[in-house]
Amino acid sequence: MAxxxxxxxxxxxxxxxxxxxxxxxxxxxxxxxxxxxxxKSTLLQAIxxxxxxxxxxxxxxxxxxxxxxxxxxxxxxxxxxxxxALLFEHMTVAENIAFAMPKNSHSNPHAxxxxxxxxxxxxxxxxxxxxxxxxxxxxxxxxxxLLRTLASAPDVVLLDxxxxxxxxxxxxxxxxxxxxxxxxxxxxxxxxxHDKEDAIAAGGQIIELSPC
Amino acid sequence: xxxxxxxxxxxxxxLLLCIPVLAGLVGVIFPAxxxxxxxxxxxxSLDVFRTLxxxxxxxxxxxxxxxxxxxxxxxAMAGAFLLxxxxxxxxxxxxxxxLLSPFLVFPHAAAAIALLFVLSPSGIFARLxxxxxxxxxxxxxxxxxxxxxxxxxxLLALSLKELPFIILMALSVMSQPLVKKKLLGYVNxxxxxxxxxxxxxxxLVAPSIFTQIKLPILAVLVFATSNVEIPLILGSNNPSTLxxxxxxxxxxxxxSMRLLASGAAVLQVAVSGVAxxxxxxxxxxxxxLGKQSLIKGRRHGADALVRGIGxxxxxxxxxxxxxxxxxxxxxxxxxxxxxxxxxxxGVTFLHWGTALEALATPLVNSLLLGMLVSTSxxxxxxxxxxxxxLKPAARHTNSAFSISLFLPLLVPGVAFLYxxxxxxxxxxxxxxxxxxxxxxxxYVVPYVFLSMAVAYRKFDNRYAMVAQSxxxxxxxxxxxxxxxxxLNAILVAWALGLAISFSQYxxxxxxxxxxxxxxxxxAVASVSGSSTRLTAVYVIIQGAMPLxxxxxxxxxxxxLMKNRGASIKEKNKRRAVLHGT
Numbered sequence: 140m141a142x143x144x145x146x147x148x149x150x151x152x153x154x155x156x157x158x159x160x161x162x163x164x165x166x167x168x169x170x171x172x173x174x175x176x177x178x179k180s181t182l183l184q185a186i187x188x189x190x191x192x193x194x195x196x197x198x199x200x201x202x203x204x205x206x207x208x209x210x211x212x213x214x215x216x217x218x219x220x221x222x223x224a225l226l227f228e229h230m231t232v233a234e235n236i237a238f239a240m241p242k243n244s245h246s247n248p249h250a251x252x253x254x255x256x257x258x259x260x261x262x263x264x265x266x267x268x269x270x271x272x273x274x275x276x277x278x279x280x281x282x283x284x285l286l287r288t289l290a291s292a293p294d295v296v297l298l299d300x301x302x303x304x305x306x307x308x309x310x311x312x313x314x315x316x317x318x319x320x321x322x323x324x325x326x327x328x329x330x331x332x333h334d335k336e337d338a339i340a341a342g343g344q345i346i347e348l349s350p351c
Numbered sequence: 352x353x354x355x356x357x358x359x360x361x362x363x364x365x366l367l368l369c370i371p372v373l374a375g376l377v378g379v380i381f382p383a384x385x386x387x388x389x390x391x392x393x394x395x396s397l398d399v400f401r402t403l404x405x406x407x408x409x410x411x412x413x414x415x416x417x418x419x420x421x422x423x424x425x426x427a428m429a430g431a432f433l434l435x436x437x438x439x440x441x442x443x444x445x446x447x448x449x450l451l452s453p454f455l456v457f458p459h460a461a462a463a464i465a466l467l468f469v470l471s472p473s474g475i476f477a478r479l480x481x482x483x484x485x486x487x488x489x490x491x492x493x494x495x496x497x498x499x500x501x502x503x504x505x506l507l508a509l510s511l512k513e514l515p516f517i518i519l520m521a522l523s524v525m526s527q528p529l530v531k532k533k534l535l536g537y538v539n540x541x542x543x544x545x546x547x548x549x550x551x552x553x554x555l556v557a558p559s560i561f562t563q564i565k566l567p568i569l570a571v572l573v574f575a576t577s578n579v580e581i582p583l584i585l586g587s588n589n590p591s592t593l594x595x596x597x598x599x600x601x602x603x604x605x606x607s608m609r610l611l612a613s614g615a616a617v618l619q620v621a622v623s624g625v626a627x628x629x630x631x632x633x634x635x636x637x638x639x640l641g642k643q644s645l646i647k648g649r650r651h652g653a654d655a656l657v658r659g660i661g662x663x664x665x666x667x668x669x670x671x672x673x674x675x676x677x678x679x680x681x682x683x684x685x686x687x688x689x690x691x692x693x694x695x696x697g698v699t700f701l702h703w704g705t706a707l708e709a710l711a712t713p714l715v716n717s718l719l720l721g722m723l724v725s726t727s728x729x730x731x732x733x734x735x736x737x738x739x740x741l742k743p744a745a746r747h748t749n750s751a752f753s754i755s756l757f758l759p760l761l762v763p764g765v766a767f768l769y770x771x772x773x774x775x776x777x778x779x780x781x782x783x784x785x786x787x788x789x790x791x792x793x794y795v796v797p798y799v800f801l802s803m804a805v806a807y808r809k810f811d812n813r814y815a816m817v818a819q820s821x822x823x824x825x826x827x828x829x830x831x832x833x834x835x836x837x838l839n840a841i842l843v844a845w846a847l848g849l850a851i852s853f854s855q856y857x858x859x860x861x862x863x864x865x866x867x868x869x870x871x872x873x874a875v876a877s878v879s880g881s882s883t884r885l886t887a888v889y890v891i892i893q894g895a896m897p898l899x900x901x902x903x904x905x906x907x908x909x910x911l912m913k914n915r916g917a918s919i920k921e922k923n924k925r926r927a928v929l930h931g932t
Contacts, residue, residue: 189816212819213828219820221813229835238831239821291821 141165141327142186142295147198149178149185156181156194157348163295163327168318168341170330173348179331182348183297186329187219188212202294218293222300224280226272232259232283233268239291258286262316278309285317289324296321296328302337314340353826357738364731364796365755371771371793372758376620378770382613390606399614408590413622415586416593419502420576421626423509425633428568430510430664431517436552437661439525440538447665448522450672451515456847456897458854460875462512463584464890467878468678469671470504471497473690475678481691497585504585505592509575511671514664516571520564523805534559550652554645566753567801569627570760576626577619577763580856584878593619594765598857601769616766623763682887706888710873717853717869717896720784724791725848725900728799729841735800736807737829740815756800759793768861775862783863790858799848806840838908846900853896870896 143162150156156178163169171179185196189212200207207215226235236255245251252268259265262282272280281301288296301317302310318341321328330341338345381387385396403409438444454462469475497504524530534556541551582592590596597619600612682688686697754761768790775786814836818828834841856871865872874889 184816187816187820189819213822213824215820216822217820219816221817223813225811225814225817227814227818227832227836229838238818238823241822287821293820297820 141167141203142169142329143199143201144186145199145201147182147185147196147200149181149190149194149196152193158198159346161344161346163329163343165325165327166322168321168328168330168343170332170338170341170343170345171348172332172335172338172345177348179348180299183219183299183329183331186295187217187297188215189219216292216294218288218291218296220284220288220296220298220301222302222304224272224277224284226275226280226283226287228272230272231268232264232270232272232275235272235283236287236290239287241292244292255290258290262286277305278313281305281309281313282316285320289320289326293326296326298328298330298332300332301330303333311336311340318342353824353829354738354741357734357741360731360734361738364735364800365752367731367789367792368759368796369755371789372762372767374774375767375769375771376762378773379613379616379766380770382610382773383617385610387610387613390609392610399610400618403611403614403618412590412593412596413618415502415505415582415590416576416619416622417626417629419505419509419582419586419592420572420623421629422502423506423513423575424568424572424626424630426506426510427513427517427571430514430660431521432553432557433657433660434514434518434664435521436549436557437658439552439556440548444522448519450665450668451518453894453897454512454515455519456850456854456901457512458580458856458871458874458893458897459512459578460580460584460854460856460871461890461893463508463581464874464878464886465675465679465894466504466508466511466585466671467497468682468887468890469674475674475693478691478693482693498587500587500589502582502586502592505582508581508585509578511668512581513571513575517564517568520567521560523801524560524563527805527808530559530563545650547651547654549654549657550650553652554641558641566757569630570757572626572630573623573761573763576623577765579765580875584875593622594763597765597769612769616763616769619763619766679887679890682884683891685884702882702884702888706885706892710870710889710892713868713870713873714892716867717871720787720791720859720867720869721849721852721900724788724795724852725799725845728792728796728848729803729845732796732800732803732844733834733841736803737833740807740812741825756797760797764794764857768857772861772864783866786862787859787867790862791852791855794855794858795848795851798851799844802844802847803840806837806844810837838911839904842904842907843901846897846904849900850897853893 141163144159146158146160148155148158159171159182161169171182173179181190181194184190185194186200188207188210190196196208202215202217226232227238230238233252233255236258237251240251240254245254256265256268259268264279264282267275267279267283272283275283298317302314305313314337330337332338382392383399385392385394385399434447438447467474471477525534537555537559538548538551541555542548546554577594579594579598582595583598586592586595588595591599593615597612597615600608600615603609603612681695683702684698684700685695686699688695759767771790772786775782775789779785810833814832815828818832819825823831853869854871855869856875859867859869860872870889870893874886874893877886877889880886
């Protein structure tokens with residue numbers, strides 16, 4: 140039971156926005172669908188610990204059987220991805236990934252760079268490490284963005300419509316690649332999307348949020 | 352904890368703004384009520400006010416302050432909105448913005464002196480008129496500029512200086528992503544309903560920006576009613592505006608005049624208050640007219656006239672700026688320049704040599720003070736803004752905060768600065784630099800905050816969310832993600848702070864007791880001095896100094912991010928002073 144949301148209720152001021160009861164096993168993807176304004180992104184922010192006024196959350200969020208409700212966001216080990224790659228423009232591709240790696244993941248800087256190069260060549264981005272992020276194409280940026288999230292060794296990954304800005308040809312490809320990576324690393328994920336095809340490709344439980 | 356630290360910094364910023372202003376007000380109210388132990392006045396009474404109101408010219412002074420202050424603010428506002436109506440959707444907007452931005456950082460004193468060079472009876476325009484066939488050379492004293500007893504020259508100079516500020520404030524509001532989207536929608540709806548662009552602007556766009564720039568406009572109004580430099584340089588002395596009189600009384604050798612000055616300072620607060628009331632009255636009247644015209648449904652709003660005025664204002668600025676540059680540069684290198692000639696006779700760099708020698712210390716003082724003030728203001732503002740993101744405050748505390756932020760701009764400087772000096776002399780008599788630093792901070796922090804707040808609002812917070820989700824602490828997110836990504840905006844705000852510190856006249860003069868000479872204090876002093884040519888050099892240096900900061904702000908990010916791809920460099924091209932990333 141990797142991620143479990145037990146009687147999770149999110150409210151805006153006094154009004155209940157949504158309630159969810161769900162578990163996501165390791166390597167599985169939970170898909171959350173619903174119209175705009177139903178609170179899909181808000182749910183992800185609650186899990187990531189980045190929910191602010193006027194929103195509030197009650198219920199229990201557990202990762203690997205530990206309650207994380209009170210943990211600050213940066214200690215939760217919950218990776219977050221958005222529809223934009225959001226690569227940091229003041230860093231190179233390799234620096235973006237290095238920035239995400241836990242402090243003591245490798246014995247020395249050299250080993251770190253080696254690991255990054257291995258990751259990059261696995262997705263056909265070898266020799267791109269020293270490039271500025273703005274020189275990359277949209278598809279390349281998406282791949283680096285996921286590599287960056289994976290490099291932080293997250294316990295859970297949250298995907299906020301990550302494929303919606305990619306053009307059709309690229310979308311299917313990036314999508315199946317993303318799910319493969321998550322599955323290979325046994326990471327539970329929550330996907331928020333408008334797109335039925337995303338939900339089908341994710342292959343896990345689907346929750347429909349109703350508008351309120 | 353970083354979050355707690357930022358909250359402490361937020362409090363420091365608030366206290367830094369409020370304590371000097373409030374202490375300063377107390378420091379003039381007591382002497383105004385007759386309590387001033389330093390000269391043996393120990394009892395409370397209203398005698399000071401009786402003496403004050405018995406003065407012959409007092410109501411005339413009050414009138415001049417009100418007339419120049421309210422008049423110039425309304426004129427500048429009208430001009431600003433007409434200009435925006437003309438250009439808000441055109442590709443010229445950026446050019447107009449670029450033309451007017453330097454005015455924001457051009458010190459008031461320098462602007463007033465510059466106008467002397469072109470508009471005075473021996474200025475460039477007078478020379479042109481004589482050459483153009485007007486045989487009668489204007490006689491000094493009979494012309495309206497400068498020193499006219501009605502205050503027209505002061506009013507004109509104030510409006511010319513404030514119009515760019517109002518425009519830039521409006522543009523910075525209009526460039527916020529959410530506002531921009533909303534306004535674009537309004538305009539589209541307007542034009543689909545058949546309203547002309549001008550009509551759409553005045554009926555749909557203007558009302559929604561006005562509410563958002565009201566506070567800065569009120570600050571402009573208070574400033575205009577209580578400014579010292581401009582009436583001192585351009586105004587009549589028979590009588591002067593109230594603020595100038597206050598300054599003379601405070602600086603009078605006879606210490607008992609301080610009581611009168613304090614009373615007048617309290618009166619100045621009242622005058623600025625009345626100006627605010629007048630402004631609100633005009634605002635309500637305009638809103639009433641606006642509502643009326645909304646229902647009528649006229650699709651055109653004197654479009655041609657509006658555009659004519661818009662282009663007229665831009666041409667006026669272009670002409671003024673180019674003649675000012677011509678006049679001061681020529682004067683600064685002129686050996687001799689007799690009246691109707693357009694070119695000086697002979698070129699010399701003697702004045703530059705003299706001026707640079709005389710200005711060495713003031714220059715170092717200005718730079719040192721400016722760097723210190725602007726850098727620390729920047730840090731305080733950054734932590735304060737960060738504290739708001741880490742723990743958003745409730746709405747009512749927010750509005751309380753923004754009022755305290757504007758407090759130093761809403762209370763006339765000439766009123767509270769003297770009281771502040773009185774307190775400072777009680778507490779730490781010899782810490783002149785510290786006092787001057789505080790007096791500058793009071794004026795620099797609000798502007799740095801305004802400038803940075805825009806950048807913070809525009810910052811895509813998902814970058815911070817991603818960094819946090821990668822396991823970075825709030826401090827790391829702030830230091831390693833936000834600061835580098837907002838570097839442009841930070842440097843621009845820093846440069847703005849530097850420029851504002853450079854331009855401070857009264858705070859420097861008073862807090863330092865005249866012991867710290869800066870470029871601005873020297874320039875104002877030089878106007879009453881003997882050499883016009885030396886003054887010209889001072890104006891050039893005064894105008895060029897703010898550029899130092901902006902040059903750094905424009906080039907440094909490019910150098911630091913050399914290898915980070917092309918599109919960043921593209922973004923570095925920034926014209927607007929108040930615009931962030």
